Amino acid sequence: MKITHYPGKAVDASLSLDNNSAMGALYEANWLQAHHQHHRAPTQSTLSRQPSNAGSSSFLLDGISALSKYQMTLENIRQLEQQAQDKRIVSAIKELNGYRPSALQHHQQQQLHNGWVAEEEEQLEEPLEDKAKTDNASTPAAASVNHYVLDPTERQRLPRPRQQVSVKPPSLRRSQTMLQHQPPSYVTLRAPKSKPAQHNSSNSSSAYSTFSSAAEDRQPERVICQQPLRLLQPPTEPPPAPPAGSKARAFKPLSRSQTSVQRYATIRMPNHSASFCRATARAAETPDVRRHSLEQALQGLQLEEVAQDAVEQVVIRQPGKQSRHISPVASSNGSSKDLNGEGFCIPRPRLIVPVHTYARRRRTGNLKEQSTNAQDEDVASDGRVEVSREGKYLSTLSGAKVLGELAILYNCQRTATITAISECNLWAIERQCFQTIMMRTGLIRQAEYTDFLKSVPIFKDLAEDTLIKISDVLEETHYQRGDYIVRQGARGDTFFIISKGKVRVTIKQQDTQEEKFIRMLGKGDFFGEKALQGDDLRTANIICESPEGVSCLVIDRETFNQLISSLDEIKHRYDDEGAMERRKINEEFRDINLTDLRVIATLGVGGFGRVELVQTNGDSSRSFALKQMKKSQIVETRQQQHIMSEKEIMGEANCQFIVKLFKTFKDKKYLYMLMESCLGGELWTILRDKGNFDDATTRFYTACVVEAFDYLHSRNIIYRDLKPENLLLDEKGYVKLVDFGFAKKLQTGRKTWTFCGTPEYVAPEVILNRGHDISADYWSLGVLMFELLTGTPPFTGSDPMRTYNIILKGIDAIEFPRNITRNASNLIKKLCRDNPAERLGYQRGGISEIQKHKWFDGFYWWGLQNRSLEPPIKPSVKNVVDTANFDDYPPDPEGPPPDDVSGWDKDF
Ligand SMILES: Nc1ncnc2c1ncn2[C@@H]1O[C@H](COP(=O)(O)OP(=O)(O)OP(=O)(O)O)[C@@H](O)[C@H]1O
Ligand SMILES: Nc1nc2c(ncn2[C@@H]2O[C@@H]3COP(=O)(O)O[C@H]3[C@H]2O)c(=O)[nH]1
Numbered sequence: 001m002k003i004t005h006y007p008g009k010a011v012d013a014s015l016s017l018d019n020n021s022a023m024g025a026l027y028e029a030n031w032l033q034a035h036h037q038h039h040r041a042p043t044q045s046t047l048s049r050q051p052s053n054a055g056s057s058s059f060l061l062d063g064i065s066a067l068s069k070y071q072m073t074l075e076n077i078r079q080l081e082q083q084a085q086d087k088r089i090v091s092a093i094k095e096l097n098g099y100r101p102s103a104l105q106h107h108q109q110q111q112l113h114n115g116w117v118a119e120e121e122e123q124l125e126e127p128l129e130d131k132a133k134t135d136n137a138s139t140p141a142a143a144s145v146n147h148y149v150l151d152p153t154e155r156q157r158l159p160r161p162r163q164q165v166s167v168k169p170p171s172l173r174r175s176q177t178m179l180q181h182q183p184p185s186y187v188t189l190r191a192p193k194s195k196p197a198q199h200n201s202s203n204s205s206s207a208y209s210t211f212s213s214a215a216e217d218r219q220p221e222r223v224i225c226q227q228p229l230r231l232l233q234p235p236t237e238p239p240p241a242p243p244a245g246s247k248a249r250a251f252k253p254l255s256r257s258q259t260s261v262q263r264y265a266t267i268r269m270p271n272h273s274a275s276f277c278r279a280t281a282r283a284a285e286t287p288d289v290r291r292h293s294l295e296q297a298l299q300g301l302q303l304e305e306v307a308q309d310a311v312e313q314v315v316i317r318q319p320g321k322q323s324r325h326i327s328p329v330a331s332s333n334g335s336s337k338d339l340n341g342e343g344f345c346i347p348r349p350r351l352i353v354p355v356h357t358y359a360r361r362r363r364t365g366n367l368k369e370q371s372t373n374a375q376d377e378d379v380a381s382d383g384r385v386e387v388s389r390e391g392k393y394l395s396t397l398s399g400a401k402v403l404g405e406l407a408i409l410y411n412c413q414r415t416a417t418i419t420a421i422s423e424c425n426l427w428a429i430e431r432q433c434f435q436t437i438m439m440r441t442g443l444i445r446q447a448e449y450t451d452f453l454k455s456v457p458i459f460k461d462l463a464e465d466t467l468i469k470i471s472d473v474l475e476e477t478h479y480q481r482g483d484y485i486v487r488q489g490a491r492g493d494t495f496f497i498i499s500k501g502k503v504r505v506t507i508k509q510q511d512t513q514e515e516k517f518i519r520m521l522g523k524g525d526f527f528g529e530k531a532l533q534g535d536d537l538r539t540a541n542i543i544c545e546s547p548e549g550v551s552c553l554v555i556d557r558e559t560f561n562q563l564i565s566s567l568d569e570i571k572h573r574y575d576d577e578g579a580m581e582r583r584k585i586n587e588e589f590r591d592i593n594l595t596d597l598r599v600i601a602t603l604g605v606g607g608f609g610r611v612e613l614v615q616t617n618g619d620s621s622r623s624f625a626l627k628q629m630k631k632s633q634i635v636e637t638r639q640q641q642h643i644m645s646e647k648e649i650m651g652e653a654n655c656q657f658i659v660k661l662f663k664t665f666k667d668k669k670y671l672y673m674l675m676e677s678c679l680g681g682e683l684w685t686i687l688r689d690k691g692n693f694d695d696a697t698t699r700f701y702t703a704c705v706v707e708a709f710d711y712l713h714s715r716n717i718i719y720r721d722l723k724p725e726n727l728l729l730d731e732k733g734y735v736k737l738v739d740f741g742f743a744k745k746l747q748t749g750r751k752t753w754t755f756c757g758t759p760e761y762v763a764p765e766v767i768l769n770r771g772h773d774i775s776a777d778y779w780s781l782g783v784l785m786f787e788l789l790t791g792t793p794p795f796t797g798s799d800p801m802r803t804y805n806i807i808l809k810g811i812d813a814i815e816f817p818r819n820i821t822r823n824a825s826n827l828i829k830k831l832c833r834d835n836p837a838e839r840l841g842y843q844r845g846g847i848s849e850i851q852k853h854k855w856f857d858g859f860y861w862w863g864l865q866n867r868s869l870e871p872p873i874k875p876s877v878k879n880v881v882d883t884a885n886f887d888d889y890p891p892d893p894e895g896p897p898p899d900d901v902s903g904w905d906k907d908f
């Protein structure tokens with residue numbers, strides 16, 4: 001019988017139930033037994049004393065009828081944990097399966113927090129942001145219904161809002177952008193401290209790594225396992241011989257397209273193969289070293305998870321010598337008794353697996369049976385053996401080596417002949433046991449990888465089966481500090497996801513050939529996609545930075561192309577071209593000084609000062625906007641971090657829907673930002689004058705914002721201050737986003753906790769201080785649509801507190817005026833969902849879901865992108881210094897601010 005469907009996969013056809021193989025039955029019986037026991041609530045000791053004939057045919061029948069139970073993977077274990085009345089049973093079952101509770105807890109913790117938990121370093125870097133959230137219990141209950149009411153009388157009053165702009169008529173003036181770091185709620189949340197991932201790489205198992213081809217002196221022979229004659233001529237496709245001392249990843253035994261064995265290729269390669277080999281090379285030296293190396297060999301095989309009777313010591317007698325017998329009882333006791341006079345013993349295993357059916361038998365002397373049935377895998381614990389193939393000497397193995405795994409792994413006949421050339425003590429693991437270990441290890445590992453991938457933000461929306469496919473093929477690799485994981489200019493065929501540690505990205509400068517630091521990447525970040533998308537060549541260096549090393553999950557090109565390459569974030573994350581183009585543009589302004597600028601008029605007044613229209617002395621064909629910010633006021637309102645982030649984001653953004661920042665200056669009193677000027681005026685002014693926009697006009701402006709958000713969000717930048725005041729029209733009538741004072745680059749999958757924005761536009765999770773991310777921008781997009789269509793935002797109170805109360809009652813409590821079409825209101829409601837995860841734009845399809853919404857049916861997105869679409873309102877801009885579209889601003893009544901030479905702005 002073949003098992004065709006494996007939820008956990010990674011189970012090979014060779015492990016399925018067929019007439020000859022008791023393996024499946026045994027494995028299943030083990031599960032059933034455990035399951036059975038679980039229902040009968042036995043004690044743990046009953047479980048751990050499972051009889052050795054657990055794989056008998058009666059179980060087989062039961063088992064076949066209950067194949068789903070046979071497929072119990074980690075998921076099931078987890079469910080079992082939730083359902084079980086007796087937690088001891090569950091822990092016994094988990095332990096039985098080599099399950100590591102710490103790993104589970106870690107994954108769950110991660111998922112609780114929507115991916116990556118705040119890391120301490122970043123918390124330090126950003127004292128104003130990401131208010132820590134240590135106690136999940138103190139978090140207010142999730143919003144199941146939209147009715148939160150904050151009682152303004154009981155809450156702290158909001159700190160002073162941003163400086164009011166006096167020119168806006170009182171009837172239309174809204175609350176200004178907020179600056180405070182305090183939420184209106186009295187709940188203070190702290191971000192959970194990050195826990196380093198506990199990828200237990202040391203448990204990796206494989207048998208491939210255990211070969212050494214070191215030739216040694218030939219000695220008298222005894223055959224341990226023999227390559228069948230049938231194989232000698234003609235040799236069928238032999239499993240490739242693992243290169244001696246090769247890196248774990250370098251050896252992939254069989255391609256995935258080969259059916260019955262393909263999934264074995266996914267069983268992880270050992271992480272410590274190098275040290276493993278080294279250890280074995282030293283093995284013959286001293287008992288202690290030998291013992292150590294044997295332990296390592298056993299670890300490689302996950303022997304600590306093997307049934308207590310599963311390993312036997314096979315004593316191989318050299319002719320004329322007395323064999324030493326070691327009783328299986330002694331060996332399974334795991335006592336520290338010196339078993340063979342050389343100071344090491346078989347560790348007492350913790351796990352019952354079906355193998356104990358045969359483990360009672362002693363197989364002393366199995367040497368003479370010259371096993372050709374590929375039933376056992378042996379760990380050479382003592383003595384020397386010689387490996388030959390087709391009569392040709394291959395190598396001599398000594399010390400703690402593993403041999404005989406190939407026939408087991410590939411369900412083939414022995415691929416080489418092993419002959420004892422000295423008295424050998426071998427420990428044998430029977431085929432079923434070995435397979436069980438490998439299968440279980442594979443399943444567990446696969447589930448762990450799948451869990452891990454789910455917690456990686458770029459993968460979080462992928463279907464479960466896709467994640468399983470990825471887990472199935474990925475391989476884990478480890479690097480030491482200073483290792484070049486990827487070298488610029490080298491050919492590359494792999495894609496990496498960091499599962500532990502940090503790497504440094506550097507790029508060689510063309511002129512100096514020096515390596516310029518670009519960024520750090522950490523857990524959950526990826527790299528290596530560019531070579532796979534382009535011409536194979538690596539475009540940057542990736543260097544292992546963490547002192548304790550870095551672990552990466554590595555995915556091959558084929559899987560990358562099939563499952564990953566189309567993800568939006570993969571395409572945009574490290575956008576060099578845009579950045580280079582932008583750097584070039586900024587280069588043009590390198591030599592311009594503050595004194596070269598001539599003020600023409602005031603364009604606007606913001607929280608920290610004025611925005612002036614300026615021209616450079618030598619060039620009257622162009623004009624710029626110069627934003628001048630009072631340093632003292634920035635410090636007073638603790639906005640230093642935000643200003644730095646504004647500079648960085650606007651200075652790098654290369655999007656025609658975002659105002660470009662060309663250069664910054666500073667003096668004792670002010671910081672300055674030299675930007676492109678948008679002389680069409682604020683959208684807010686036009687809205688004020690018109691009252692409201694029709695559907696088509698609103699659609700055009702909303703689409704411009706969608707494009708800007710697409711650019712920002714694909715780079716994990718949250719904008720957080722959407723409102724018509726921050727949308728400027730260029731001379732053609734296209735809208736650009738300005739004022740990036742609250743924009744922030746988020747770490748992948750992370751949230752931020754700063755309470756900021758403009759009251760009418762803030763999302764409920766911001767008010768409730770639950771932590772927010774780019775989904776908060778989708779909320780504000782819905783609010784913007786509503787305001788453009790009606791002239792007033794949907795959530796408007798007489799003061800910010802009342803506004804928050806209205807926001808917390810949700811969009812469904814808002815009456816939509818008739819002029820909002822059904823499609824428009826449908827989109828607004830989909831954007832303004834209380835639950836951030838349900839907002840359109842934040843789901844699987846990303847922002848394209850918004851573009852595909854019915855309200856945008858027929859909208860010419862391509863025309864918008866290439867600026868061929870006619871804007872609904874063409875502003876009148878007579879020349880580059882025409883400020884007719886801006887209000888008049890009286891001179892600053894406050895006069896110049898005090899000097900600030902403290903130096904906090906040195907990087908501005
Ligand atoms: N590039 C520009 N071109 C034309 N006008 C501009 C430009 N940048 C800013 N302005 C005008 O100046 C006003 C204030 O600018 P901005 O919003 O960037 O300042 P702020 O200090 O961050 O203000 P806020 O209090 O809204 O946060 C804008 O609303 C706009 O009218
Ligand atoms: N095919 C092959 N097997 C080797 C080599 N060195 C050690 N062996 C071991 O010899 C074993 C013979 O039995 P298996 O084919 O089961 O597994 C084989 C390997 O574990 C080698 O170079 N080639």
Ligand SMILES: Nc1nc2c(ncn2[C@@H]2O[C@@H]3COP(=O)(O)O[C@H]3[C@H]2O)c(=O)[nH]1
Binds near residue numbers: 530
């Ligand atoms: N070119 C480039 N690569 C980066 C940057 N930041 C991270 N990387 C990663 O570095 C990787 C180097 O190898 P690839 O060129 O395949 O893919 C590259 C990106 O995944 C960056 O700013 N520029």
